[in-house]
Amino acid sequence: MDALLTELRAALGKDAVLTDPDVVASYSRDMMPLAPNGKPLAVVLPTDVAGVQATVRACAEAKVPIVPRGAGSGLSGAANAIDGCVVLVMTKFDRVVEIDPGNRLAVVQPGVVNLDFRTAVEEHGLFYPPDPSSYDWCTIGGNLSTNAGGLCCVKYGVTTDSVLGLEVVLADGSVLRTGRRTVKGVAGYDLTKLFIGSEGTLGIITEATVALRPLPQAPGTLVAGFDSTEQAGDAVARVVREGLVPSLMEIMDASSIKAAESYLNTDLGAGSDCQALLLCQSDAGGEAARSELAALEQICLDCGAGMAYATDDVAEGKMLLQARRVVLTALEQYGVWLTDDVSVPRTRIAELIAGCERISEEVGLRIAVVGHAGDGNMHPTIVYAPDSADEFARARKAFDAILDLGLALGGTVTGEHGVGKIKRDWLEREAGPVAMRVHRQLKQALDPENLFNPGSMFSLD
């Protein structure tokens, strides 16, 4: 393997090829505690497409697998190293190449942090919707590879809905350009959307052309408290049925509320019997936003909300939303957390929360449910003691029981975090043998030597 390292250093410069054990270890895993990680041979940080091509060709020749990654904010172990691999870190691809307000599009490199990109386009009055919770440190490349979502999805869709085209380095080192710079286009297969969400198993994304939206109005905010999750679930279903499209609709269960109240040392005003909070926003602006929030409030009250409060003060809205944003941090009062990611039909949210309560009792661990109610994507989060192997095992059991429940409710085993190295069996179960055969056929067609992220998402046997 020394020959490979020599070749990589010759091609990319020696500063781009790291082998110091501590440094290498720091690039060897993402944020998912359940996923194992191996020991990489080296970490490579290319700065241009030629560097990626050289790395891919040298690794292919040496039969050394490549695990690509961005900031490492992932929650599926997709970016976790395997033994003897090269970790290909894309964070030096950090330029916003172009912003074109006349066509509402931008060209961006994968290493740009989501928030930095949002800020750059905002200066032109433009809006890049995908906003995963880690938006202040995750990178666009990771967002593309996992088809990341966030709080905006209920109104603005997920990452794939914003992408017009990609530049990708393939397994033979050639450079593929997919898509286009126009709003519409149907020339050939939709290769763009095949690479998005493929979790680094099909190629290395080196650039993306994305469609932007007009910057929405400053949002008005509604918070509503319910004495039962069923009432909150009814309210969500009514919002959908009545044709409202808030720009945000989040749910917190009783455990989440308690954790946030304790952490923030405040009373969220929901009353001690409050079993669920709904947080909604409208960014429609002016009268439209006021009437949208009023309609949302009326639905909440009709469904039995004991408390409902609306404001068009942006700072106050941010403060109300803070309760939702701090939940994971707040749970660290009680132990370490393991967050799950399951998406269910919007009519089944209350059943999912009730099921998580049952699972919590069964495993004897705290489970707090927060989620994107507007699109049914729930994040039940299990809390366990960091030093207890037994609690860790029970947490893992709960994690699986939640996925089982999600599937039983007609849902999917991952709404936005991805499959990675922790949900491979669940993907097999959800997709079934025909779909898995198609996955393997596509992988073999594009990466016949299994160079990219082997064993992640699915194995080839």
Added chain:
Amino acid sequence: MDALLTELRAALGKDAVLTDPDVVASYSRDMMPLAPNGKPLAVVLPTDVAGVQATVRACAEAKVPIVPRGAGSGLSGAANAIDGCVVLVMTKFDRVVEIDPGNRLAVVQPGVVNLDFRTAVEEHGLFYPPDPSSYDWCTIGGNLSTNAGGLCCVKYGVTTDSVLGLEVVLADGSVLRTGRRTVKGVAGYDLTKLFIGSEGTLGIITEATVALRPLPQAPGTLVAGFDSTEQAGDAVARVVREGLVPSLMEIMDASSIKAAESYLNTDLGAGSDCQALLLCQSDAGGEAARSELAALEQICLDCGAGMAYATDDVAEGKMLLQARRVVLTALEQYGVWLTDDVSVPRTRIAELIAGCERISEEVGLRIAVVGHAGDGNMHPTIVYAPDSADEFARARKAFDAILDLGLALGGTVTGEHGVGKIKRDWLEREAGPVAMRVHRQLKQALDPENLFNPGSMFSLD
């Protein structure tokens, strides 16, 4: 081949397998005059998935290619028969299987006519956006296979943006289910969007699960006339730059206006010097729609519109839009038409129209440009004498010159009609050798015997 017909009749019933030459001929081509068609062996009309599977397996065994089709409204020859093929007609898959208002989704078979599906979901207050011009006779299956667009796209996207999952019969006769019933989901590769727009080359779509939207408000309408196409183009670019998102924004050039005025025997009120009309709608409802239309009107006036007229009367709006809708029919006063489909960045629309004027002079044929200005998807339409081989040759020359121009302006050779059998060389040119290799690898992975629509979109050599 008699053995194949006997087998198909045994499996599907004899009424489902047609060989009468006149009947077979009537299923042998779509609406694109440039594309050749061959003589099919038979036409098969299955009524269920088992019938599709039996057809696929029998044809694979007999090495007889399958050309799938719906109503035949296509404009690329993708559904045109090749010699000795089986034409697989999906129009008997004509059921709306399920409408779920609580989750804003529906399950629909591919043979359902777009308008019938729209009407069915409208009864539940729901909206299926994709609205190709042929919406009163094209089928959902054809819409899926071509990733059809329409007039709604500027605000609501194209077909792929509305689809959650598919059921597809693969080349070995097995049934693949892709996607999910939830709003979000990232379990595995995005197989759904790979099959959408694949023009019948990868599998036979037998069912789709689609996301619906709330029914929009009745639209208000604005029409504006400009003395130059540059002014109209500027207005479009300003609309984009200023963050407006009308629910419709169509453009007609001078030739289109003249044809419509002559056909409708009326004056569109634009004045005799009018070189371009912009037609805009807002479906935001009430005050929001009025202020959106007012902003659109102001932009048109600022860009030099000599005439601008807004109305929130729905019937009057429909009448104004009628001028746009009749253009192709109106052109039949002068000959037969050949409509092209090119998508350019929205800042380049005026250049495209000016280029079409030059091409019109060069080939000595009338070219009328209508298009979806809001997304840059233009349909320059060439008129020629039906009985003149020379004019047909010149029409074809103009068709290609328009694509050449579209590419030179940073556009794509097809915005919504597809590649089919007429733009294969153009796809090669736009996509380039690496992307074409990837296309062939994917096709070979999923359809190794080249059973489905061989030679359409691209050839395997």
